[in-house]
Amino acid sequence: MANLENLYREVIMEHYKNPRNKGLIDDPSYHTKHIKNPSCGDDVTIQSKCNDGIVEDCRFEGSGCSICCASASVLTETMIGKKVETAEAIANNYLRMVSNESIDPDIDLEEAEVFAGVRLFPARIKCASISWKAFLDTIKK
Amino acid sequence: MSNRNWRQEFPQIKNGLVYLDSAAMSLKPQRVIDAIDHYYQDLSVNIHRGLYPTGVEATDLYEQTREDVASYINADFEEIVFTRGTTASLNLVASSYGLQNLKEGDEIIVSELEHHSSYLPWFEVAKKTKSVIRFVPLTKVGRISVENFKKVLSDNTKVVALTYVSNVMGFITPLKEIIQLAHSKGAITVIDGAQALPHLKVDVKDLDLDFLAFSAHKMLGPTGVGILYGKKELLDQMNPIEFGGDMNDDVTLTEATYKDTPYKFEAGTMPVAGFIAFRDTIEYFNRYSIKEIESYCMELYAYAIEKLNTIEGIEIYNPNTDTAIISFNLKNVPPHDAVTYYADKNICMRAGQHCAKLVTRFLGIQSCLRVSFYLYNNKEDIDRFVETTKEAILFFKNMGF
Numbered sequence: 263m264a265n266l267e268n269l270y271r272e273v274i275m276e277h278y279k280n281p282r283n284k285g286l287i288d289d290p291s292y293h294t295k296h297i298k299n300p301s302c303g304d305d306v307t308i309q310s311k312c313n314d315g316i317v318e319d320c321r322f323e324g325s326g327c328s329i330c331c332a333s334a335s336v337l338t339e340t341m342i343g344k345k346v347e348t349a350e351a352i353a354n355n356y357l358r359m360v361s362n363e364s365i366d367p368d369i370d371l372e373e374a375e376v377f378a379g380v381r382l383f384p385a386r387i388k389c390a391s392i393s394w395k396a397f398l399d400t401i402k403k
Numbered sequence: 404m405s406n407r408n409w410r411q412e413f414p415q416i417k418n419g420l421v422y423l424d425s426a427a428m429s430l431k432p433q434r435v436i437d438a439i440d441h442y443y444q445d446l447s448v449n450i451h452r453g454l455y456p457t458g459v460e461a462t463d464l465y466e467q468t469r470e471d472v473a474s475y476i477n478a479d480f481e482e483i484v485f486t487r488g489t490t491a492s493l494n495l496v497a498s499s500y501g502l503q504n505l506k507e508g509d510e511i512i513v514s515e516l517e518h519h520s521s522y523l524p525w526f527e528v529a530k531k532t533k534s535v536i537r538f539v540p541l542t543k544v545g546r547i548s549v550e551n552f553k554k555v556l557s558d559n560t561k562v563v564a565l566t567y568v569s570n571v572m573g574f575i576t577p578l579k580e581i582i583q584l585a586h587s588k589g590a591i592t593v594i595d596g597a598q599a600l601p602h603l604k605v606d607v608k609d610l611d612l613d614f615l616a617f618s619a620h621k622m623l624g625p626t627g628v629g630i631l632y633g634k635k636e637l638l639d640q641m642n643p644i645e646f647g648g649d650m651n652d653d654v655t656l657t658e659a660t661y662k663d664t665p666y667k668f669e670a671g672t673m674p675v676a677g678f679i680a681f682r683d684t685i686e687y688f689n690r691y692s693i694k695e696i697e698s699y700c701m702e703l704y705a706y707a708i709e710k711l712n713t714i715e716g717i718e719i720y721n722p723n724t725d726t727a728i729i730s731f732n733l734k735n736v737p738p739h740d741a742v743t744y745y746a747d748k749n750i751c752m753r754a755g756q757h758c759a760k761l762v763t764r765f766l767g768i769q770s771c772l773r774v775s776f777y778l779y780n781n782k783e784d785i786d787r788f789v790e791t792t793k794e795a796i797l798f799f800k801n802m803g804f
Contacts, residue, residue, distance in 0.1 A: 265747070266743070266744060266747055266798070267802075269743070270740075270802045270803075272803075275802055275803040275804075279803065300756070300760075301755045301756070302738070302739050302754060302755040302756070302770055303755060303756050303763070303769040303770035304739070305769075325769060326737065326739070326769075327737035327738075327739035327740045328737060328740050328804070329739075329740070330739075383743055385742075385743065385746065386739070386743060389739060
């Protein structure tokens with residue numbers, strides 16, 4: 263049961279109930295990526311706007327389980343204001359963390375570290391990952 | 404509650420496992436595993452080719468399954484085509500019969516209860532042939548009714564592709580009347596029996612079915628093993644969709660001819676072990692009677708639903724179902740969060756859209772939880788499921804959901 267309680271950390275529940283940067287912007291300077299998990303119904307769209315090598319804005323819209331929605335919200339807060347290459351490194355490190363692979367301890371995951379509990383629930387890795395993968399796609403464009 | 408010994412025949416049930424996902428995949432009895440072992444340990448050779456004792460035995464066992472399946476559903480031997488599963492069976496009918504026979508303006512009747520395997524093959528046929536898909540309007544509770552079927556049946560109807568038992572709602576489609584009506588318009592019927600065969604005795608002649616698809620893995624059999632029943636005169640008209648070894652009759656530089664029904668549809672090496680073991684599954688159903696199995700499952704269902712109905716905080720989407728399936732959600736808890744709680748307690752159930760997005764759309768939900776009971780479940784399984792449901796409601800409430 264401790265594992266389950268660790269999965270639903272307070273920060274995660276807080277983001278689930280009060281999502282940040284939610285709602286898309288109709289502006290061509292944003293890159294948009296829509297991603298779905300058809301087996302469970304998670305459905306998320308991530309937007310990012312980069313300028314001068316900085317992630318100026320990051321937004322999301324979507325629906326799904328608490329882990330999926332909260333991880334999208336935390337993503338947006340983590341990424342806004344970061345250098346693009348820092349953002350990419352954080353996202354990759356995060357994806358390794360939730361997949362229970364070895365991470366680079368020098369890269370600060372900030373608040374996103376609360377998703378470390380996901381690694382004990384292999385069936386939920388996808389829920390925690392899809393927004394972050396979509397984000398990586400938006401900054402590659 | 405019946406006092407059956409079925410449960411002990413399933414070696415997967417150990418270490419406190421509560422398996423409530425039989426609508427996705429049934430567990431396998433020891434005898435089916437033994438039959439697979441026999442093939443790999445003692446035979447392990449191809450069929451229809453080897454003129455040596457093990458080759459002959461493998462071929463005999465494989466064809467014996469065809470005979471037993473045929474007699475189980477009251478079909479003729481040549482009317483049983485071996486496939487990879489229900490999906491492959493339905494795709495075979497759509498890609499062969501459908502593309503050969505449908506043309507612009509023809510109509511295909513489906514329903515929102517269809518599994519994607521019963522809908523998408525016809526969706527693609529409609530696109531390619533410019534034929535039109537018509538949905539039977541579901542009743543308020545989500546059933547296919549004869550009355551509503553009549554509303555979409557027309558002189559243009561050429562194919563009626565419907566599920567026999569819904570994999571989300573558990574409702575049984577009133578097929579007999581629907582098939583008679585379809586035939587009165589000259590349409591053929593393609594029935595998805597994946598959820599029906601584990602629960603109902605199906606007599607293809609009595610129902611006058613044209614095509615019936617089902618899978619071994621939902622009825623105690625191996626994976627990768629499916630059946631397409633088709634009326635012989637229809638199968639005879641159909642071209643194969645896969646070409647290769649075993650299905651050909653004669654091959655020259657300029658000509659090729661193919662075997663007769665059903666062999667022309669079975670190209671390449673089939674999952675021989677699985678088909679051989681499927682015979683043991685059929686024997687299982689012959690020995691225990693599906694009626695007895697189903698009435699036991701419905702006893703479990705009645706026991707479960709009575710307890711669930713007393714719990715605050717759950718929403719059930721298919722009250723008064725016909726087979727032992729309960730689709731539900733914990734209020735305010737996304738099903739993937741809920742299912743993790745059950746999984747942590749070693750209770751296996753399904754969360755998601757169940758490959759039937761048109762159904763979840765009809766219900767106005769994104770996804771849901773599903774439990775399904777089968778002959779190896781018992782009252783203790785239900786008790787654990789119900790108790791865990793109560794705990795889960797409390798847990799998620801405390802977490803702030």
